[in-house]
Amino acid sequence: MNTTEYKWITPFNIIAGIILAFGVVATVMRFGFGLSAVTNLDDNNPWGIWISFDLLCGVALAAGGYVTTSAIYLFGYKKYQAAVRPALLTAFLGYAFVVVALHFDVGRPWRLPYPLFVSQGPTSVLFEIGLCVFLYLTVLFIEFTPAAFEWLGMKKARNIVHKATIALTIMGVVLSTMHQSSLGALYLIVPSKVHPLWYSDYLPVFFFVSSTVAGLSMVIFEGSISHKFIHEKMSDEYLGIHDTFVFSFARAASFVLLAYFVIKVIGVAADNNWHYLATGYGSWFLVEMLGFVLLPCMLYGIAAREKNMALAKWTSLLAVLGIVVNRFNVSLVAFNYKLDSADRYFPSFWEIVVSVFVVTLLILTFRWISRRMAIFSEHPDFQGDH
Amino acid sequence: MEYYVLQDFLTFTKGTVYLLMGAGLVAFVIWWNFLFSREPENHKNVK
Amino acid sequence: MLRRTFLGLLGATAAGLAAGKPAAAAANTHFGGYPDAKGVLFDGTRCIGCRKCEGKCNEVNELKAPEKPFDDLTVLDEKRRTNQYAYTVVNKYEVEGAGSVFRKIQCNHCMEPACASACFVSAFKKEPSGAVSYNESVCVGCRYCMVACPFYVPAYSYDDPITPKVIKCTLCDPLIASGKRTIPGCVEACPKEALVYGKRDELLKIANERIHRNPDRYVDHIYGETEMGGTNWLYLSGVPFDEIGLDTHLGTTPAPKFTKGALGAVAMVVGIWPVLLGGIYGVTKVTRNEATKARMDAVADAIATTKAEDAATLKSAMDKAAADKAATVEREVKKALAEAAKAQEAAEGEEG
Ligand code: SF4
Ligand code: SF4
Ligand code: SF4
Numbered sequence: 001m002n003t004t005e006y007k008w009i010t011p012f013n014i015i016a017g018i019i020l021a022f023g024v025v026a027t028v029m030r031f032g033f034g035l036s037a038v039t040n041l042d043d044n045n046p047w048g049i050w051i052s053f054d055l056l057c058g059v060a061l062a063a064g065g066y067v068t069t070s071a072i073y074l075f076g077y078k079k080y081q082a083a084v085r086p087a088l089l090t091a092f093l094g095y096a097f098v099v100v101a102l103h104f105d106v107g108r109p110w111r112l113p114y115p116l117f118v119s120q121g122p123t124s125v126l127f128e129i130g131l132c133v134f135l136y137l138t139v140l141f142i143e144f145t146p147a148a149f150e151w152l153g154m155k156k157a158r159n160i161v162h163k164a165t166i167a168l169t170i171m172g173v174v175l176s177t178m179h180q181s182s183l184g185a186l187y188l189i190v191p192s193k194v195h196p197l198w199y200s201d202y203l204p205v206f207f208f209v210s211s212t213v214a215g216l217s218m219v220i221f222e223g224s225i226s227h228k229f230i231h232e233k234m235s236d237e238y239l240g241i242h243d244t245f246v247f248s249f250a251r252a253a254s255f256v257l258l259a260y261f262v263i264k265v266i267g268v269a270a271d272n273n274w275h276y277l278a279t280g281y282g283s284w285f286l287v288e289m290l291g292f293v294l295l296p297c298m299l300y301g302i303a304a305r306e307k308n309m310a311l312a313k314w315t316s317l318l319a320v321l322g323i324v325v326n327r328f329n330v331s332l333v334a335f336n337y338k339l340d341s342a343d344r345y346f347p348s349f350w351e352i353v354v355s356v357f358v359v360t361l362l363i364l365t366f367r368w369i370s371r372r373m374a375i376f377s378e379h380p381d382f383q384g385d386h
Numbered sequence: 387m388e389y390y391v392l393q394d395f396l397t398f399t400k401g402t403v404y405l406l407m408g409a410g411l412v413a414f415v416i417w418w419n420f421l422f423s424r425e426p427e428n429h430k431n432v433k
Numbered sequence: 434m435l436r437r438t439f440l441g442l443l444g445a446t447a448a449g450l451a452a453g454k455p456a457a458a459a460a461n462t463h464f465g466g467y468p469d470a471k472g473v474l475f476d477g478t479r480c481i482g483c484r485k486c487e488g489k490c491n492e493v494n495e496l497k498a499p500e501k502p503f504d505d506l507t508v509l510d511e512k513r514r515t516n517q518y519a520y521t522v523v524n525k526y527e528v529e530g531a532g533s534v535f536r537k538i539q540c541n542h543c544m545e546p547a548c549a550s551a552c553f554v555s556a557f558k559k560e561p562s563g564a565v566s567y568n569e570s571v572c573v574g575c576r577y578c579m580v581a582c583p584f585y586v587p588a589y590s591y592d593d594p595i596t597p598k599v600i601k602c603t604l605c606d607p608l609i610a611s612g613k614r615t616i617p618g619c620v621e622a623c624p625k626e627a628l629v630y631g632k633r634d635e636l637l638k639i640a641n642e643r644i645h646r647n648p649d650r651y652v653d654h655i656y657g658e659t660e661m662g663g664t665n666w667l668y669l670s671g672v673p674f675d676e677i678g679l680d681t682h683l684g685t686t687p688a689p690k691f692t693k694g695a696l697g698a699v700a701m702v703v704g705i706w707p708v709l710l711g712g713i714y715g716v717t718k719v720t721r722n723e724a725t726k727a728r729m730d731a732v733a734d735a736i737a738t739t740k741a742e743d744a745a746t747l748k749s750a751m752d753k754a755a756a757d758k759a760a761t762v763e764r765e766v767k768k769a770l771a772e773a774a775k776a777q778e779a780a781e782g783e784e785g
Contacts, residue, residue, distance in 0.1 A: 030594075033592075033594055034592045034593050034594040035592075035597065036591035037592070037594075041576075041591060042591070043514060043515070043516055043579065043587075043588040044585060046576035046577075046579035046580055046589065047580055070710070073714070074710055074713050074717070075713060075717060076717030076721060106573050106574045106576075107572070107573065107574020107575075107576070107589070107593075107597035107598070108573055108574045108596070108597065111571070111572075111573040111574070112573060114554050114573055115553040115554050115573065118554065118571060119556070119571040120401060120404075120553075120554070120555065121397075121553040121555040121556075122396075122397060122400035122401040122403075122404055123393065123396045123400050123549075123689055123692070123696070124550065124551055124553040124577065124692075125551070125692050125696065126553040126575060126577045127553035127554075128696060130553055166714060167418075169710075170707050170711060170714075171411070173710055174702060174703060174706045174707060177702050177706060178699050178702055178703070181695070181699070182699065185692060185695035186577070186580075188692050189547055189550060189551055189580075189691045189692050190547075190583065191684070191691065192583050192682060192683050192684075193580075193583070201694070204698070389464060390464060390466055390467045390468070390561075391466060391467070391545065391559045392464040392545050392662075392687055392689050392690070393546065393549050393550055393687075393689050395464065396550075396689050396693065400696060403697075406700075407700055407703040407704075410704055411703060411707070414708075414711075418711065
């Protein structure tokens with residue numbers, strides 16, 4: 001890549017360019033004319049896909065950071081060291097762009113620091129999430145700085161951060177546990193608005209457990225995509241461990257999915273919601289449970305046993321989709337289920353544009369960084385220094 | 387300070403708990419270092 | 434102003450501690466609400482759907498005039514909710530056996546407001562007067578309060594790009610506090626006395642009395658007495674409450690209790706996770722160190738064995754050589770040395 005001239009006109013760049021252009025238009029409309037100019041939000045439906053997708057899914061899918069660092073630094077999978085940086089970068093950018101997306105959603109984005117610094121609302125679940133996301137973004141940033149310091153040649157700074165690895169990792173897991181579960185806890189306050197099949201006292205537990213599945217799956221999924229497109233930047237070490245690493249994560253994801261399935265069924269039993277299974281919502285609940293929880297659980301298991309790389313990768317896509325389906329179900333499908341269909345929410349074109357725009361920005365940033373810094377490889381000056 | 391409203395009471399107690407959480411995290415780090423600082427070899431990762 | 438924030442409460446408690454007073458009530462204390470809190474009683478059997486309350490509310494709060502004037506009753510044909518230009522609306526319900534029944538809705542000024550529990554900047558506050566106030570100057574516009582309100586009350590000015598805000602009935606509290614009014618606008622405007630303003634305790638007495646005196650006229654329930662922990666706006670009705678658009682499945686649990694447990698668990702995560710994770714890290718590290726040590730010992734052993742074997746091979750080769758020709762001796766020794774080197778290399782390779 002460094003030797004040949006970089007080609008600007010590629011199908012990827014053209015599509016990205018178009019999305020960016022639309023995104024800029026949407027941004028101008030949003031901040032120039034208010035939320036009503038671009039969204040279908042109304043008084044009954046204050047939260048749309050910018051919360052469902054950008055916040056709920058975004059944070060869940062960025063769980064790869066804490067899942068990978070804890071597996072490698074805490075649970076003894078040191079041999080997969082080479083997988084840390086891609087996961088950290090994905091997580092950091094994921095959170096950073098969640099915050100970017102929130103600037104679109106809240107009414108007065110310049111006040112986003114208020115809950116921390118001006119007027120605290122400690123009884124709010126959202127306060128807890130805001131605090132954790134702020135702190136975790138800082139932790140992820142510090143965890144990631146070694147790559148940037150190496151790139152900039154700042155050895156001392158890099159070694160200082162390197163020493164704090166374990167403390168940072170533990171901090172990351174603590175904060176992740178807190179806010180991943182709290183995203184589910186957001187809906188605890190409205191038992192009357194969320195369909196009983198999706199409402200449960202266990203919502204925070206469900207969100208936390210499924211976030212680890214999301215994290216594991218995203219690492220596999222994102223790894224296979226990067227494999228295709230940034231292959232030339234990957235070290236032999238990364239490529240060498242990649243296969244066994246994927247199977248370890250697939251096995252872990254499979255096991256966690258089984259646990260997730262079990263606790264979800266317990267959730268139904270705890271509130272005696274069995275009779276709802278025979279309704280329309282019930283069928284959709286079963287689709288989620290069987291098609292997006294039990295099925296990926298089986299497929300991951302088979303893939304890990306049979307060492308079937310293609311199956312593992314496709315399953316990771318299915319599992320990621322399953323998390324998205326779940327978050328949409330809780331926050332949109334099951335939310336406001338008592339309202340007339342005319343009062344229900346459906347995203348507008350521009351809302352989708354903004355969400356796609358933010359994801360595109362994330363991908364472009366990821367590509368930019370991973371082509372410059374030592375992400376999929378070790379920096380020559382620091383080889384073997386873990 | 388007497389409370390008539392649960393919400394106010396919780397605002398106070400939860401706020402206090404947040405401050406204690408922060409203090410707890412700092413305490414963990416300091417104590418961990420104290421516990422292991424006499425055995426430097428335990429701190430090194432054996433390659 | 435400071436009182437509404439956590440730090441304000443902290444300061445007040447510190448002052449209380451210094452004075453030797455009990456700092457805060459225990460967790461199992463019953464919070465009965467402010468003793469003098471006021472509210473409004475709405476009597477659905479008296480309401481005639483004239484929309485005068487809507488008009489007066491619009492006037493006293495200086496809201497934008499609607500397209501259709503307030504004496505246009507065709508508006509009632511549609512089910513409406515509160516919005517940024519209407520703090521209150523009256524809806525018409527056709528109920529079998531009772532004909533047209535009307536019901537006014539506005540913020541219910543909950544005793545334990547869900548909106549206040551949900552707001553991450555504490556913009557809402559239950560005031561001693563009974564009103565739930567909203568402080569625009571800190572509101573970020575996350576709209577979690579709107580998600581949280583079980584009565585679908587707060588509205589938002591989505592079309593305002595610079596100063597959007599949450600909008601809801603104030604119980605006319607600012608106007609009453611500043612002496613501009615003595616009772617809420619809507620209460621004053623009602624020609625049928627379907628609305629009564631007063632202390633919540635007394636309103637409950639009035640309501641109970643009305644039910645007691647006319648048991649046939651009323652459903653035997655005061656909506657708002659216990660719903661979501663109780664509200665300061667109370668409702669009487671002659672028809673079942675769910676037929677006039679009031680959710681009868683809200684239960685009696687005050688909203689802050691729904692999230693109390695989860696937030697409490699979060700604190701436990703902070704308290705316990707570091708120890709648990711630190712422990713796991715310690716265990717895997719010890720295991721790893723022992724494994725490394727065992728591997729190194731094995732490598733050392735292997736090298737020692739190989740060396741001994743080398744010597745043996747060399748010796749036997751020498752012995753053989755004594756009985757053989759000199760050239761053969763040389764060849765055999767060379768071969769043995771090469772083998773030894775190889776074995777050593779292999780042993781070292783294992784080690785790395
Ligand atoms: S009715 Fe809704 S907006 Fe009004 S105090 Fe209760 S929760 Fe808050
Ligand atoms: S929209 Fe404003 S008042 Fe409502 S919860 Fe968010 S910050 Fe609080
Ligand atoms: S109490 Fe005041 S603000 Fe509330 S509905 Fe009546 S007139 Fe409007």
